[in-house]
Amino acid sequence: MAIQFTAHEVKVDLKEKTKLKTFLKDLFAGEGQGLKNLHYIFCSDAYLLEINKQFLQHDTYTDIVTFEMGEDPDVTEGEIYISIDRVKENAEKFKASINQELHRVIFHGALHLCGFKDKSKAENELMHQKEDEYLIKYFGALE
Structure with missing residues (x-):
């Protein structure tokens, strides 16, 4: 099982990577989802916009794109x-x-891969609850 973090043409200050990797493994296990490989790529708006256009046909800025x-x-x-x-x-x-927002988005992507959606109002509310739950577990409290 491998979890990787890569910065593509941006600077990202991601502290305690070993702790985060262990936590992400526990998140997947807690949600009943197996984990083989997970690669986080931190990038710019322009780079992610091109991915969004090319693969999802969305011509909008976004904070995250997740691919299974x-x-x-x-x-x-x-x-x-x-x-x-x-x-x-x-x-x-x-x-x-x-730092908190970065971790919220990191957990958001993991939750998508665990099967959580965020298209409807109810799905979005559940996603936010799960994000907050994992932020509190990770940090001990919301910053």
Whole structure:
């Protein structure tokens, strides 16, 4: 099982990577989802916009795009692209620290790969509850 973090043409200050990897493994296990490979790619708005256009036919900025890459629905192999520009902007917008917002998005992508959706109002509310639950478990409290 491998979890990787890569910065693509951006600077990201991701602390305690070993702790985060262990936590993510526990998140998947707690949600009853197997995990084989997970790759987080931190990038710019422009880079993620191109991915959004090319693969999802969406011509909009977003903070995250999640791809399931594996064949087995019970074992995750995925790539998660996160725009550091969006994370910083959303941290300011929601009056959160950049570190907390970055982890919220990291957990959000993992939850997508565990089967959680966020299209309907009810799905979105559940996703936010799960994000908060994992942020509190990770940090001990919301920053």
